[in-house]
Amino acid sequence: MMGLMASDETRTETRTETPTKTPTETRTETTRPATTGEPAGPGARVPGEASQASGTRAWTPWMTRLLVLGIVLAAVNLRPAITSLGALLEEVRDGLGMSGSVAGLLTSVPPLCFAVFGVAAPRLARRFGPGAVVFGGMVAITAGLLIRPYAGGTAGFLAATALALMGIALSNVLMPVIVKRFFPDRVGSMTGLYSMALAFGTSIAAAATVPVTNALGGHWQPGLAVWAVLGAAAALSWIPFVRARKAPSSADSSGTDAPRADAGGRPVEQPPLRITRSRTAWALAVFFGLQATAAYITMGWMAQIFRDAGVSAGTAGLLLAVIMVMGVPLAFVIPRVATRLPHQGPIVLVLGVCGLAGYAGLYFAPAGGAWVWALLLGVSNCAFPLALTMVGMRARTGAGVAQLSAFAQSTGYLISIPGPLLVGVLYQHSGGWGLPIALMSALMVPQIIVGVLAGRDRTVEEEAAR
Numbered sequence: 141m142m143g144l145m146a147s148d149e150t151r152t153e154t155r156t157e158t159p160t161k162t163p164t165e166t167r168t169e170t171t172r173p174a175t176t177g178e179p180a181g182p183g184a185r186v187p188g189e190a191s192q193a194s195g196t197r198a199w200t201p202w203m204t205r206l207l208v209l210g211i212v213l214a215a216v217n218l219r220p221a222i223t224s225l226g227a228l229l230e231e232v233r234d235g236l237g238m239s240g241s242v243a244g245l246l247t248s249v250p251p252l253c254f255a256v257f258g259v260a261a262p263r264l265a266r267r268f269g270p271g272a273v274v275f276g277g278m279v280a281i282t283a284g285l286l287i288r289p290y291a292g293g294t295a296g297f298l299a300a301t302a303l304a305l306m307g308i309a310l311s312n313v314l315m316p317v318i319v320k321r322f323f324p325d326r327v328g329s330m331t332g333l334y335s336m337a338l339a340f341g342t343s344i345a346a347a348a349t350v351p352v353t354n355a356l357g358g359h360w361q362p363g364l365a366v367w368a369v370l371g372a373a374a375a376l377s378w379i380p381f382v383r384a385r386k387a388p389s390s391a392d393s394s395g396t397d398a399p400r401a402d403a404g405g406r407p408v409e410q411p412p413l414r415i416t417r418s419r420t421a422w423a424l425a426v427f428f429g430l431q432a433t434a435a436y437i438t439m440g441w442m443a444q445i446f447r448d449a450g451v452s453a454g455t456a457g458l459l460l461a462v463i464m465v466m467g468v469p470l471a472f473v474i475p476r477v478a479t480r481l482p483h484q485g486p487i488v489l490v491l492g493v494c495g496l497a498g499y500a501g502l503y504f505a506p507a508g509g510a511w512v513w514a515l516l517l518g519v520s521n522c523a524f525p526l527a528l529t530m531v532g533m534r535a536r537t538g539a540g541v542a543q544l545s546a547f548a549q550s551t552g553y554l555i556s557i558p559g560p561l562l563v564g565v566l567y568q569h570s571g572g573w574g575l576p577i578a579l580m581s582a583l584m585v586p587q588i589i590v591g592v593l594a595g596r597d598r599t600v601e602e603e604a605a606r
Contacts, residue, residue: 203380206377206380207322207381208330208333209377210274210374210377210378210381211315211318211319211330211333211334211337212333212334212337213337213370213373213374213377214274214277214278214311214315214334214374214377214378215315215333215334215335215337215338215341216337216338216340216341216370216374217278217281217308217311217341217370217371217374218308218311218312218338218341219308219338219341219342219345220285220341220342220344220345220367220370221281221284221285221301221304221305221308221367222250222305222342222439223342223343223345223346223349223439224345224346224349224363224364224367225246225301225364226346226439226440227345227346227349227350228349228350228353228360228363228364229246231360232297232360232364235360235361236293236294236297237294238294238297242294242298246298246301248557248560248561249298249301249302249305250305250308250436251432251436251553251554251556251557252553252554252557253302253305253306253308253309254305254308254309254312254549254550254553255309255549255550255551255552255553255554255557256309256550257305257306257309257310258309258310258312258313258546258549258550258553259546259550260310261273261309261310261312261313261314261542261545261546262313262539262542262543262545262546264276264310265314265317265542266539266542269382269383270314270317270318270321270542271318271378271381271382271383272381272382272383273310273311273314274310274311274314274315274318274378274381275375275378275379275381275382276307276310277306277307277308277309277310277311277314278307278311278371278372278374278375278378279307279371279375280303280304280306280307280310281304281307281308281311281368281371281374282307282368282371282372282375283300283303283304283368284300284301284302284303284304284305284306284307285300285304285364285365285367285368285371286365286368287300287303288300288301288304288364289360289361289362289364289365290361290365307371312549313542313545313546313549313550314542314545315334315528316331316528316531316532316541316545317538317541317542317545319331319334319532320532320535320538320541321538321541327475327479327529327532327533328475328476328477328478328479328480328529329475329476331475331479331525331528331529331532332471332472332473332474332475332476332525332529333472335467335471335472335474335475335524335525335528336467336468336469336471336472336525338471339464339465339467339468339471339525340468341370342464342467343461343464343465343467343468345367346460346461346464347461349363349364349367350363352366413539413540413543413600413601413604414604415543415544415547415600415604416547417603417604417606418600418603418604419593419603420534420593420594420596420598420599420600420603421534421544421547421548421600421603421604423590423591423593423594424527424530424531424534424544424548424590424594425547425548425551425552425555426551426552426555426586426590427488427523427527427530427552427587427590427591427594428527428548428549428551428552428553428555429551429552429553429554429555429556430552430555430556430583430584430586430587430590431521431523431524431527431552431587432524432552432553432555432556433555433556433559433560433583434495434520434521434523434559434580434583434584434587435521435524435556436556436559436560437559437560437563437580438460438463438517438521439460439464440560440563441560441563441564441567441576442459442460442463442517443456443457443459443460444456445502445506445573445576445577446459446460446506446507446510448572448573449506449507449510449573450507451506451507451510455510459510459511459514460514462511462514462515462518463514463517463518463521464518464521465518466515466518466519466521466522467518467521467522467524467525470518470519470522470525471522471524471525474487474522474525474526474529475525475526475528475529478526478529478530478533479529479533482597483595483596483597484526484529484530484533484591484594484595485591485592485595485596487526487595488523488526488587488588488591488592488594488595489588489591489592491519491520491522491523491526491591492520492584492585492587492588492591494516494517494519494520495516495517495520495581495584495587496581496584497516498513498514498516498517498520499517499577499580499581499584500581501513501516502573502577503574503577503578503581506573520584523587523591526591527548527552527594530594530595531544531545531548534594534598534599534600535599535600535601536599536601536602537601540599540600540601543600544600559583562579563576563579563580566579
């Protein structure tokens with residue numbers, strides 16, 4: 141797949157080159173001023189690279205392939221820090237003498253860190269460039285995963301976990317930005333590719349952590365630390381793009397980030413985008429938060445729901461794996477379909493109906509149709525790649541995507557924090573899963589409504605300017 145995309149990019153470059161140039165001549169920027177420092181796509185000048193005597197360096201096919209590889213490796217690293225810990229939580233608690241309340245806090249730390257640290261991503265990207273920030277995020281993930289098993293106590297474990305989650309938060313926000321800037325004509329396919337890689341990383345860490353731990357001697361420390369290898373590989377792949385600089389904060393009518401100029405040709409600084417004025421931004425933020433709520437409830441409680449219904453522990457784990465694995469193929473398909481539609485509301489509706497059907501099945505016959513309910517909930521959980529795709533589609537400029545991504549994800553993750561905790565409280569006080577499942581079903585209704593609103597064909601720049 142990566143080779144095919146790279147081949148497409150190479151063909152695009154060939155079509156846009158001036159026929160009179162020889163293959164050894166340096167290609168120059170033709171679609172935007174040389175001072176913008178931002179490429180229109182993989183065929184344009186690499187931003188931030190030093191000028192040479194003959195001009196600027198050109199984006200070569202191997203760099204396109206390397207960027208695709210970097211995006212995939214970065215996406216694979218966005219969840220193992222969470223799911224690997226879940227697989228060994230009991231061993232970690234025993235090893236560190238962690239109280240039950242602190243262990244419960246760990247389930248709420250990821251969305252909290254995503255909300256807090258994700259806000260800083262656009263500012264850091266403007267100052268250092270998105271490539272440098274993603275590289276820093278991968279380094280933070282690697283360091284956090286290496287340090288936390290050997291931190292020597294609960295406080296150190298939590299601090300190292302927060303370091304890894306900070307790297308994840310920054311990369312979460314900037315992945316849609318990277319795709320919008322470097323692959324503007326392939327937003328659907330590239331969003332699908334990294335969404336699929338993210339789902340794969342989530343599933344493989346959950347499934348392989350215990351067997352890997354047993355293979356390494358049965359100690360939980362190396363079983364958690366081994367996932368730092370993936371982070372190191374991702375960091376290495378981003379080194380060539382560290383010098384990629386920021387794009388201007390405005391856009392021309394073509395949707396690029398070229399700066400506007402006055403009558404004398406001087407660039408005119410545009411006012412910052414007031415993202416909170418956009419109804420679409422708010423709808424997308426709430427949609428993101430509600431789908432994240434469903435995802436964290438699923439990861440935290442779904443296996444227990446099946447076990448309490450009489451399903452064996454091993455089968456319950458497989459059912460949860462089915463729910464998560466469904467995201468691998470669908471995360472690639474859904475964004476490609478979404479970008480071909482003027483309105484993404486129908487996809488939102490289909491995913492929501494699958495979720496409602498799955499929850500209804502859990503309520504009335506949790507064990508009898510367990511595999512069917514797992515499949516339906518797996519489809520419903522694919523609202524995540526759809527939300528990421530709409531982030532790239534609802535903003536016209538790279539700067540707009542950065543602001544929308546930070547706003548939607550930070551606000552959304554804040555919204556998702558109470559969900560898993562509330563489910564636990566309802567379960568404890570009611571003594572069963574009837575009320576929690578009713579809550580999950582009730583939350584699906586507003587998710588469908590705001591998703592349809594977020595899927596309308598408009599941009600946040602247009603709404604914020606009104």
